Amino acid sequence: MQPLPDTPTRHDQHGNYPQAASVEDFRHNLGAVQARIAAACHRVERDPASVRLLPVSKTKPEASIRLAYAAGCRLLGENKVQEAHRKWQAMQDLEDLRWSVIGHLQTNKAKLVAHFAAEFQALDSLRVAEALDRHLQIEGRSLDVFVQVNTSGEASKYGLAPEDVPDFIEKLPAFSALRVRGLMTLALFSSEAERVRRCFILLRDLRDQLRQSAPAGIGLDELSMGMSGDFEIAIEEGATVVRVGQAIFGARALPDSYYWPTGDTEEPKS
DSSP: OOOOOOOOOOGGGTTOOOOOOSHHHHHHHHHHHHHHHHHHHHHTTOOGGGOEEEEBOTTOOHHHHHHHHHTTOOEEEESSHHHHHHHHHHTTTOTTOEEEEOSOOOGGGHHHHHHHOSEEEEEOOHHHHHHHHHHHHHHTOOEEEEEEBOOSOOTTSOSBOGGGHHHHHHHGGGOTTEEEEEEEOOOOOOSOHHHHHHHHHHHHHHHHHHHTTOOTTOOOOEEEOOOTTTHHHHHHTTOSEEEEOHHHHOOOSSOHHHHSOOTTOOOOOO
16 A cells, blocks of 8 residues: 655645736636646546546635636636525626535525536535425426535534435435535645545545445545645545635635534525
8 A cells, every 4th residue: 555645735825825816817826726736646646637626716706707717717616605696697698607506505595506506516415405406307407416524523514424424325316306426525624634634535435435335326426525725635535526716716805614604503694
């Protein structure tokens, strides 16, 4: 067995990324992130083409998103459903711009996701699965979904406990409009790389275990894990989707606790 790469996190840069203010800034940042992806893949003998970069535009204004689009972004990730829907409405002229909802979803907002989203990465309840499926059937659409798993064990994070995922997966074929693609997690936010790495290993091992018994039609090829500060470690452990915001768009004004609400706090209705 080969030793694990000694790759550090970059959480010390959190909040310090310069703002992208031009198409050239976005092209430069996207290129830099792609180079980091390629280097991580090289360390573990993976093809960089096996990793999809999902730029995350949460809290960023329409003008910034249009610059990112001009730099080549065609699928963007958003945490808050109503914010994502407003942006979708405002940018209807960009017909090939698609949206991935990557944050916690309340059932009363499932109708919005079913109407406009191309992807939903935070499925962790049967009530949400039922609501999404019902609205998607009305819309005549289907939706790519990832099952969110809480690999850090933190009460502040959404997602299913790892031990609850097998039973949850068994029930998903009942929702025919949901195309299950894989699993998603948010790792521990820590400068201790090995503690972060354990979250990614747990998700990969869980996926490999589930593959042996998953119902027909349930896809478990994808692992969405890793953000600006830790996506290189995630790639070393098998990530196929990395969600990168600040390293592309620049620092955000508020801490991540605002964008990733705690497990006992409902998303604001406004």
